[in-house]
Amino acid sequence: MTPAKAGKLLQELYEKLWQAFGPQGWWPGETPFEVALGAILTQNTNWNNVAKVMARLKAEGRLTAQALTALPEAELAGLFRPAGYYNLKARRVKNFLAVLQDRYQGAIESMAREGLEALRPVLLEVKGIGPETADSILLYALNKPTFVVDTYTFRILNRHHLAPESCTYEELRRLFMDRLRPDVGLYQEYHALLVRLGKEFCRPQPRCEDCLLQGWPDKF
């Protein structure tokens, strides 16, 4: 497929999703820190489970870097329990908080002053933050123009033959970023719309007969 053709299809896909679903209003979260925390807690986890944790933390006034830094890891794990993988996630959040403290004086707003190219390697260096979590934090918490690729993105693009199964994370990320204008709002909506489509129509066990994108694209 030529780059021009791929670009046209990606634009077409976005318009189809937008028309079908409208704005998704991602990411749920009132502060950049809240969004970043949610990005770690939702790893391989249904958002509903994460929402329980976030609601409790908020109610207890603990939804800040300072409050969570002050808690022992074991106590953090106890709070994260409903989100699953709670021991793992407590360690990962602690790792993130340590970098936030050491490099940005504990202030995510200070982090946001750096550019995408400087920040991405810093996040990827944190043990427990991989490419998807890093890009989620960059795009939704820090408003940097990077594209988030998740399991739904892989599945949807594979099923509709827009990308080979062998595609890596970075290759898919570049596919979007090389062919769409670097627009934070566009990237935010596009990823959220792909998740929406994936949840409704693109399950692991193929049940595509009623898929919104049935038969699309006709030719490629």
Added chain:
DNA sequence: GACCAGGCACATC
């Protein structure tokens, strides 16, 4: 009870 959910690190070959 089986399957799935907005990953990642690590071991092994």
Added chain:
DNA sequence: GATGTGCATGGT
């Protein structure tokens, strides 16, 4: 480089 495994709760 590819593939397999542990991590865990909660909804359908």
